[in-house]
Amino acid sequence: MGPLIPHEILSPEWNNVIAVFIGLAFGFIMEASGFSSSRKLVGVFYGYDFAVLRVFFTAAIVSMIGILYLSKLGYLNFDDLYVQPTYLRSAIIGSVIMGLGFVTGGFCPGTSLCAAGIGKLDGLVFIIGLMIGVVIFSEMFPLLEKTFNADNLGGVTLKDTFGISYEMTTVLFTVIGVIAFYVTTIIGRKIRNVWY
Amino acid sequence: MSYWNEDHKHTYWNPYFGGFMLGLLLIFTFYTTGRGLGASGAMKSTVVFALHEVAPTHVEKSRYYSRFVEKEKSPLNTWLIFEVLGVLAGAFLSGALSGRAKFRLQHSPKITSKRRIIFALLGGILFGFGSQMARGCTSGAALSGLSVMATAGFLTMIVIFGSGYAFAYFFRKNWI
Amino acid sequence: MKKRLLVTRKRYIFLAIALVASALGLLFFDGLPDATRLSPDKVLLKSMVKGHFYDSDQIAEKIMSGDPSILLVDLRDSAQYAKYSLPGAMNIPYGKILDDDYVGYFDQDQFDVVLFSNDHLISEQSWIILTSKNFKNMHVLKGGLNEFFNTIIRPKEPVATAPETAFDQYNTRVASGYFFGVPMPRAVLGGESSGGVSETGGLIAKKKRKAIVIRKKKKKTVGGC
Numbered sequence: 001m002g003p004l005i006p007h008e009i010l011s012p013e014w015n016n017v018i019a020v021f022i023g024l025a026f027g028f029i030m031e032a033s034g035f036s037s038s039r040k041l042v043g044v045f046y047g048y049d050f051a052v053l054r055v056f057f058t059a060a061i062v063s064m065i066g067i068l069y070l071s072k073l074g075y076l077n078f079d080d081l082y083v084q085p086t087y088l089r090s091a092i093i094g095s096v097i098m099g100l101g102f103v104t105g106g107f108c109p110g111t112s113l114c115a116a117g118i119g120k121l122d123g124l125v126f127i128i129g130l131m132i133g134v135v136i137f138s139e140m141f142p143l144l145e146k147t148f149n150a151d152n153l154g155g156v157t158l159k160d161t162f163g164i165s166y167e168m169t170t171v172l173f174t175v176i177g178v179i180a181f182y183v184t185t186i187i188g189r190k191i192r193n194v195w196y
Numbered sequence: 197m198s199y200w201n202e203d204h205k206h207t208y209w210n211p212y213f214g215g216f217m218l219g220l221l222l223i224f225t226f227y228t229t230g231r232g233l234g235a236s237g238a239m240k241s242t243v244v245f246a247l248h249e250v251a252p253t254h255v256e257k258s259r260y261y262s263r264f265v266e267k268e269k270s271p272l273n274t275w276l277i278f279e280v281l282g283v284l285a286g287a288f289l290s291g292a293l294s295g296r297a298k299f300r301l302q303h304s305p306k307i308t309s310k311r312r313i314i315f316a317l318l319g320g321i322l323f324g325f326g327s328q329m330a331r332g333c334t335s336g337a338a339l340s341g342l343s344v345m346a347t348a349g350f351l352t353m354i355v356i357f358g359s360g361y362a363f364a365y366f367f368r369k370n371w372i
Numbered sequence: 373m374k375k376r377l378l379v380t381r382k383r384y385i386f387l388a389i390a391l392v393a394s395a396l397g398l399l400f401f402d403g404l405p406d407a408t409r410l411s412p413d414k415v416l417l418k419s420m421v422k423g424h425f426y427d428s429d430q431i432a433e434k435i436m437s438g439d440p441s442i443l444l445v446d447l448r449d450s451a452q453y454a455k456y457s458l459p460g461a462m463n464i465p466y467g468k469i470l471d472d473d474y475v476g477y478f479d480q481d482q483f484d485v486v487l488f489s490n491d492h493l494i495s496e497q498s499w500i501i502l503t504s505k506n507f508k509n510m511h512v513l514k515g516g517l518n519e520f521f522n523t524i525i526r527p528k529e530p531v532a533t534a535p536e537t538a539f540d541q542y543n544t545r546v547a548s549g550y551f552f553g554v555p556m557p558r559a560v561l562g563g564e565s566s567g568g569v570s571e572t573g574g575l576i577a578k579k580k581r582k583a584i585v586i587r588k589k590k591k592k593t594v595g596g597c
Contacts, residue, residue, distance in 0.1 A: 003230030010228065016278045018228055023282020024289070025221050026233055031290035033214030038302060038316075040208075042371050044357075045364035051211045056339065058215025063222035063343040065394050070227065072403030082231040084332060084341055086348040091337075094330025095352045097322050099359025103367045105319015108334040109235035109327060112320070113280060117287030118297040122316040129320015130236065134243045136321065137328040141260035148329065157345040167398040169345050174395035178388045181212075212387065 002076040027114055036114040038106030038122060045103055047191045050184040057177040064170045078166075086161075088151035105129065207294065222343050229275070232340020236327035238280035240264065245271040304371055315370055415504045424499060425514040426486055428523040429541070432548045435459055443483040447494050458488070458520070459552070466494050469502065478507045488513035488520075524548050 004010040043049025070076040115123025291297035303312035341349015444461035453463040487495035527545035530538040
């Protein structure tokens with residue numbers, strides 16, 4: 001059955017309409033969970049607010065379980081979902097830079113849009129920064145191209161890389177998530193309250 | 197009218213509830229479109245569009261930009277641009293409903309506004325650069341990647357948060 | 373205050389257990405049987421009912437009336453197809469029915485697909501293969517082209533004592549014969565019918581229909597940030 005649009009059960013013209021509604025829900029959920037506040041987001045790195053970790057892990061666990069059940073019930077063809085390619089080197093380098101950007105700027109791209117949506121100027125500045133970053137990357141691309149394309153493993157999943165079944169991955173991830181929720185609650189109680 | 201009280205300004209959803217809703221949204225997104233959520237791709241499209249208007253030959257010659265320019269199709273006509281417009285509107289809706297929507301600059305009381313702006317810009321530049329390098333950001337690569345068990349998703353998530361913790365010490369004065 | 377905290381804690385513990393349990397459930401739930409396949413016993417049952425057969429008269433009528441809902445599929449090889457075929461038929465050789473290029477013609481729900489070959493043995497086998505993949509609206513021309521030739525192109529005159537309906541049918545067949553290129557008045561063709569249609573040469577006019585593309589497209593999913 002699904003995914004609906006790639007299988008043309010729903011015509012491709014709907015793609016952009018659906019995109020707007022998905023975006024609406026995405027923005028609403030992020031804002032309502034407090035993702036428009038950089039001080040709340042960064043709290044995860046200093047231990048005074050673990051909202052990011054809780055939302056992020058819960059979302060990942062729920063969608064992993066849900067997608068697997070849907071595909072087992074025959075509503076969704078797991079193999080037709082988009083799996084981004086793994087370029088080992090560039091993924092690690094890029095992610096290190098992103099982590100640095102996260103503690104420096106206090107946002108990630110999605111959350112900065114959220115912040116800009118409710119009129120936070122630091123969110124807007126962050127978005128401008130993002131665009132400058134894209135320009136810098138593109139101008140430097142000839143220098144970076146080799147690293148950018150190095151160690152391409154293709155669109156692999158954990159099943160391909162480590163041979164763990166999807167079900168086992170989900171169970172392990174869920175258990176790790178629940179332990180993380182518990183541990184962060186304990187830590188949260190010990191750290192002094194930071195006003196934000 | 198009590199909902200508009202000052203008390204509600206910082207009343208956010210329970211994070212687990214927020215996460216559950218986000219999970220359902222991810223499932224719906226994969227079920228309908230076969231792909232996940234994203235954000236940084238829209239910034240790239242905007243940049244490509246803007247530069248293509250200003251300096252078309254430069255864009256078409258560039259080895260990176262030229263990948264995203266198609267004939268007879270505006271670089272802005274992508275799924276992510278529409279999604280991001282929705283994100284802006286959705287965030288405003290939620291913020292307006294709880295009285296959080298207004299122009300302001302948020303920062304720790306210990307630092308100046310100027311410092312916050314500079315660091316936000318710097319962080320944005322780094323994040324923009326990194327997201328292009330890693331082919332996706334926290335939502336596009338990490339969260340959506342996790343949902344389909346992509347190796348890249350796990351890798352990106354672990355490294356982003358690991359790097360965040362590693363560098364957090366050096367920026368503590370900005371936040372706490 | 374303390375009591376309330378305890379209640380919240382209990383709630384979280386319950387939610388955590390529910391989450392882990394649903395994840396563990398994945399390990400023990402093998403999923404429903406694949407909906408894209410039909411089990412062998414069901415295919416067999418379907419094939420025994422014989423509801424999927426069209427006889428030559430039905431097909432001749434559909435061709436003459438220009439019925440747009442049928443898709444005639446010639447399962448013989450392309451050389452035989454090039455010699456003669458039914459008007460409007462398209463050629464998908466027997467061995468290629470599941471190829472990516474052709475499977476889209478079967479995996480759809482717009483047309484009644486009528487499979488035929490010289491006899492109906494090959495088409496019956498193909499029908500079983502296609503039906504077991506749960507493709508809908510598959511049909512077989514009963515007796516294949518040989519039967520079609522014997523009934524429509526060279527119908528046997530009924531004996532004088534036959535009921536009137538038999539004569540009606542005969543007359544209809546003769547009339548249809550003109551449509552399919554039998555010279556008027558009906559020429560006596562050489563040889564016996566036992567040789568099959570191959571002797572008719574280009575007798576059955578082959579008005580080639582442009583292959584309509586009714587493939588169920590499967591776009592590659594794209595994404596990324």
